[in-house]
Amino acid sequence: MEKIKDALAKAKIENTESKSQFKAETKASSTLLQSGVVSQKEIKSFPNTENELGMINYLNTPVIKLDSAHLEKNRIVAQSKSDVNSYSFDSLRTQILQKMEENNWRTIAVVSPTPQSGKTLVSINLAISIAQQPQKTAILVDFDLRRPKVAAYLGIHTEKSMNDYLQDKAQLKDVMINPGIDRLVIVPTMKPVSKSAETLSSKKVTSLIADLRERYNSxxxxxxxxxVLNSDDAMVLLPQVDCVLLVIANGMSTQSEIEETLHHLPKENLLGIVLNKAEIESKAYYY
Ligand SMILES: Nc1ncnc2c1ncn2[C@@H]1O[C@H](COP(=O)(O)OP(=O)(O)O)[C@@H](O)[C@H]1O
Ligand SMILES: [Mg+2]
Known part of the structure; x- marks a missing residue:
């Protein structure tokens, strides 16, 4: 934990020193984001709330109901109001939506220095939490083309996925899924994609990102x-999105890896930092 703090301090983006940052910490054995770190301010209103919200129709979007036991096993908690951890993601959502609203940001890249930091877990829980706001819809796209995990964590098996879309074998509407949660759409990637950096910088992906952003203000x-550090993939994506959420897991990245990552990220578009697995001090995880 100290190493993460040192790295953040060194990079001069410590939460308390910057109004533009928030910090959330997760506890050791669960996805719990520490309450009290993230403030509980309520979102008062959203300009540009659109009619489309009430009219999003899933007639053409297959609904795949999620299995609650599978979700729980995989630490997907945001949909469960009886799970105290879901409040932590709601707080995270509130902070994020406020900042996004202020800046007219609508697309977020969830990144980390190194693998196994909790990006996928945070992405899924955040998407569910955002969709629970009646004024917003959320779409979660699995762009970790080397190690796609969203479908597995949610327990989704689909015939058509991002893999087919990228190979021109399916249209976007054919690879969107509604996981039985209102206002939430998932675009899963079922298999690793070769030449992922080239794919993510292709015209097809660039226009997909723009299209997803522009279609609905809400x-x-x-x-x-x-x-960020294992390939060019994230670096190719970052200029294409409005803002970046950085997930740092205690013990999964060294201090220099964290610092290097922060140098790569555009500070003005850094939405915030989630400190995950914050209370584990397992030296075995350090590289
Ligand atoms: N706060 C947490 N507490 C316990 N386990 C976690 C936590 N966050 C993530 N994990 C676990 O760590 C592993 C990596 O998480 P994942 O979201 O797949 O990371 P990434 O997408 O960054 O590679 C998964 O097994 C996940 O369940
Ligand atoms: Mg992942």
């Missing part, structure tokens, strides 16, 4: 991304 688009 829609928040969350891209579950690859880690």
């Amino acid at each position: 829609r928040i688009v969350i891209f579950d991304c690859p880690p």
